[in-house]
Amino acid sequence: MRLISVAFCAGLIAASLTATPRADATTVKHFDLPRMTASAARVFRGTVTDVRAGTVKVGGGQLSTTIYRIRVSETFKGEFATFKDITYADVEMIGGVKAASESNGVRHFSAFRDMPRLVSGQEYLVFLTAESSIALSSPVGLAQGLFEIDTSIPSEPTTNRMNNAGLVADVAKGPLPYAELAERVRTIVAAQEGEKR
Numbered sequence: 001m002r003l004i005s006v007a008f009c010a011g012l013i014a015a016s017l018t019a020t021p022r023a024d025a026t027t028v029k030h031f032d033l034p035r036m037t038a039s040a041a042r043v044f045r046g047t048v049t050d051v052r053a054g055t056v057k058v059g060g061g062q063l064s065t066t067i068y069r070i071r072v073s074e075t076f077k078g079e080f081a082t083f084k085d086i087t088y089a090d091v092e093m094i095g096g097v098k099a100a101s102e103s104n105g106v107r108h109f110s111a112f113r114d115m116p117r118l119v120s121g122q123e124y125l126v127f128l129t130a131e132s133s134i135a136l137s138s139p140v141g142l143a144q145g146l147f148e149i150d151t152s153i154p155s156e157p158t159t160n161r162m163n164n165a166g167l168v169a170d171v172a173k174g175p176l177p178y179a180e181l182a183e184r185v186r187t188i189v190a191a192q193e194g195e196k197r
Contacts, residue, residue: 031144038192044070050120066096089126092136116146116161
């Protein structure tokens with residue numbers, strides 16, 4: 001009887017270890033459009049023109065980063081560099097350009113795999129956090145603050161990776177025409193700037 005109890009307990013422990021869910025998700029506060037706009041240091045529309053790998057030194061070590069150069073076509077909030085009549089934003093985000101890699105039999109994973117990756121040539125509406133002390137920033141609420149604009153359709157449907165869920169009260173979820181979303185952002189920015197005065 002004792003042997004059966006030991007075997008049962010060993011089986012129960014093994015089953016519980018294999019059934020343990022992986023803890024690899026990131027929990028992020030939900031932002032609606034007004035809170036997202038208030039939390040952003042810069043809000044703009046632009047096209048990614050360059051993506052390259054970078055690193056930052058911090059805490060005695062190095063972190064892999066990705067540097068995006070974005071040609072800005074419309075600004076809503078914040079300051080931007082202009083050179084030869086071209087406005088652009090250089091954005092450095094934590095996380096490497098490539099996903100998991102293997103070297104000498106050791107597999108390396110990004111600790112920041114939930115950081116959105118921008119694609120060269122894609123047009124976005126971006127809500128960026130202020131730069132940190134080591135000049136890194138990210139979209140507000142990670143995937144919530146990065147909207148892809150489908151320029152192949154006249155209404156330019158615009159959606160974030162959350163399918164705009166909870167973004168605005170009068171729309172449950174789904175793409176919004178870019179012009180409508182841009183007008184909402186302009187109205188929010190003007191109201192928030194008016195409150196500061």
